[in-house]
Amino acid sequence: MKLLLQILVSIILHPIAMLLMFINLIGRDDLDGSKKLIWALVALLWGIGPILYITVGDGALW
Numbered sequence: 001m002k003l004l005l006q007i008l009v010s011i012i013l014h015p016i017a018m019l020l021m022f023i024n025l026i027g028r029d030d031l032d033g034s035k036k037l038i039w040a041l042v043a044l045l046w047g048i049g050p051i052l053y054i055t056v057g058d059g060a061l062w
Helices: 002-027 033-043 049-055
Strands: none
Touching: 002 033
16 A cells, blocks of 8 residues: 555656756756756656756756
């Protein structure tokens, strides 16, 4: 039951985190186009894309 709840929460929260990350990525002026493209591709990795963006890419979700 706990695993099912974790899967449901991740299905709901991951797309929200990705959307917020893409919004933040579009608005950043300190990255050029190639770096933005690389971060957008990293974001597509299920579960770790937004986490990597916040910890390594100096991003923020709000």
